[in-house]
Amino acid sequence: MNGYDFFFHRTGCTALPSGALFLRDHAVLCVSDLHLGKSDRIARRSGIMLPPYEVQETLERLAADIVSTAPQTVICLGDSFDDQAAAQALPDDMRLWLIQLQAGRNWIWITGNHDPAPVNLGGTHLAQTRIAALTFRHIASDTPGEVSGHYHPKHRIAGRSRPAFLFDDQRMILPAYGAYTGGLASDTPALRALFPSRATAVLTGHKALAVPLHR
């Protein structure tokens, strides 16, 4: 596997090149900001009809990660759906596929700012959850050992910008996993404030690559 192994708050973590986080000792797979149904919401709001294949693309990636890591628990770290209506409008075949992915494992939907209320899909709905020394929530706060999403971080090295995991001693922020998601450069003030010094960025792509966040 082309993942990057590291320890975060004494917990063995692997940053997968897809943008998913795997907790090796607990068989937990964590993905953030799937934004399923984004094309549906954009069409509803603006009349712009983007290629309606982003749910399929995102679930394909997720299915591949589930096959390769065989997790007991899957945590979707919020903004799993682009909004409530998009969650309702999920096509039947995609809904069925999600249910198949959920079968035989714990599935936790963390509430995000795009999807504040529970959706009528299986799994547990939580504002946040703890596993080992780690706290999982959508938006970063001040809890040590926290894993969050929301910011869609990207990092640039050698002139190339890719979605990236960012972490330091305090917190970890996951890249957006969804197919139709943009990103926020790691040097923007919001992210700089969260990682003031000595942090690591793990770039996604063919292979997860770790570099110091600050030079």
Place this chain on the structure above:
Amino acid sequence: MTCLSPIIAGWFAERGWVIHPHQQAMIDHADAAALLLIAPTGGGKTMAGFLPTLTALATGQHSGLHTLYVSPLKALASDIKRNLRTPIEQMGLPIRIEDRTGDTTYTQKRRQRADPPHILLTTPESLALLTSYEDAPRIFAGLQRVIIDEIHALAESKRGDQLMLALSRLQSLAPGLRRVGLSATVEDPAAIAGQLACHPARCAIITADPGPDPDIAMLTTQENPPWSGGGAAYAIPAVLDQVRQHKTTLIFHNTRAQAEIFFHNLWLANTDDLPIGIHHGSLSREQRTRVESAMVAGELRAIVCTGSLDLGIDWGDVDLVIQIGAPKNIKRLVQRIGRANHRYNAPSKALLVPANRFEVIECVAALEAVKAHDLDGDTKGPGPRDVLCQHILIRACAGPFNADNLFAEVQTVGAYHNLPRAVFDACLDFCATGGYALRAYDKWKRLLQTPDGNWQLRDPRAAQRIRMNIGTIQDTDTVKVRLKNSFKPLGEIEEAFAATLTAGDTFLIGGQVVRYEGLRDMTVEVTRRADKTPKIATFMGTKFANSTQLSQRILHMFQQDTWPNLPGHTTAWLDLQRRVSKLPQADRILVETFPHDGRHHLCAYGFAGRNAMQTLGMLLTQRMEEQGLHPLGFVSTDYATLIWGLDPVDTPESLFHADDLHAGFETWLSGNAVMKRTFRGAATIAGLIERNLPQARKTGRQATFSSDILYDTLAKYDPNHLILQITREEALRGLVDFSRIAEMLARTRGRIDHVALAHVTPLAAPMFLEMGRIAIKGAAQDRLLEEETAKLMNAAGVSGI
């Protein structure tokens, strides 16, 4: 036959002016349904177009819009307004004349819709916007004539297609509408006539006396031109000398970036403080207007400019045109030369300034072509479908429409007269449902069919967004630049360039050096700096490809034994190349390989123009990747492609097999950056991507994502989608220009001359200094990225965590 109004005839007589024969011919044919005038610059072309209108309006009996004048440039529209108002006032004609462009204020635009002037001067985009309003039928009901100025320039691009589609709409609203096209000298007037006429009607062509040949030469300088670059800084003293000797000089550049650098350098050397201004499309409207009026008032001795001043702007006293950099295209050069000595039957005076050594050859080739009246031209394909999609959306904004009627209307446009109904329906389906194999948008269709069979917008509020995105000009995305703590805009720079800036970087805009402070609300904030040299050169800019004719002329020049027409420094260079390696030939491809700076290099001289050479670079590096040769990147010019990589290429012949290149092209097409750029253009024009949003987003980039993602998704799940079809088709002609690679392969028929050398050759050396290098995202890239990562981690002392 129409007669000239006595008032106008009297006005001409008072000034002792005689009407030119072609102007009289235009009046004689005033009733023709379509009429094309071919006349050289300075031939009173615009007046010829307006004389029938002035005659008709002289009686004061027409109310509402009578004549629509469309020009490719905003500057041209306001220029014509000035030039027409004077005679109209002197003759005391009861004619109201106004312009309407992207620069016109909102209030004035509203008023113009409520109460249109007799003559409205506008651009294709503003006209398309006008036709999108519900009250378009009322605005255009009485329209009699439409004059399309510089139609040769519009005819080459999608702007022309959009304009002709808009005319088809106007023709339905005003059936008596007569069309007039004004064109500079072109190689194929009949083709333009065919585009202008309302198909299948005919279009008469009037050709004016072309006038005397221009007085055109290469500028001689004390200093030799440099080996590369487009700045031509070496020529500054000689150019300033010329400015001193002439009344008004226009100094043309091929790109805005080059214009900026040159202008800056010119001022550093301008010890006499000659009044010199700058004019290009990236500058703020205020700046452009200021320069334009200073020019009209005769206050400027020179103007550094780009294509934004390219077309027939009649600013009187220009007596010299200087072209900096090779003109790349003979037709454009001839039109630029025409700016000087804007009097009919007087030769125009022009000087060419090659920016580097290779351009010396290009300039001499261009001079010979101008003398031989050998204009270049490209054949145009059928009407583009993305423009049609936008036209359908614009039509929907104006209210419900019937598909059969719209189809019939579209078929009256020359470029679309062969449009199959199935293609039209596919475009309509794209506008209505997105046109996906997966019918996902039943609920949120953009267009709905009402029970009476008409089509209309599902959500009328969508009209605003469609209107905001009208147009076919695919400039790179730009961001505004303004001084910190001020709302004063300085101009625009490419977004890609802005992304490379960090606080403290200095660059040029509007001739001044500014310091980058930061990005706020998608606007670049800068402060003024007194520095003489900017730290970062400047933003990029569009580059033209050398025309086939010019490339052929250069190849033929190479085969001469001696070059009496070339300056000594250039002949010495070519002689050296001939001794060390070879000079490229028209019927063979020269390939040089040599090591340099720790990398292996390959330089292929295909002379197929910049775009095709770029594609060739992509194809060759792809084949090298397959052969495990680890290419790292390449750079292309009009004449050659230089590739560098980790391994040497011992048998370059194997890279050039025509069949493999064709096959490679097909697979390559689906996954390359040029394709993605082309996709972005087509998707934006067709309305799949919005360039402008109702309110600028302040949340930063997190909310938006790259169009590349859409491209990848479509290519994977819906490879036959309309926009991908359009992208493929365009890539073959435009940015990818595979047609010229095919032409190159046909003329060389596999004859490859491989010259393996120990070091860089004279002809290849300038390639190393070229901008626009493209990196290959292949195995070599991963290898280097991993090396870079390891280096960074080691440097940070954290390699073990």
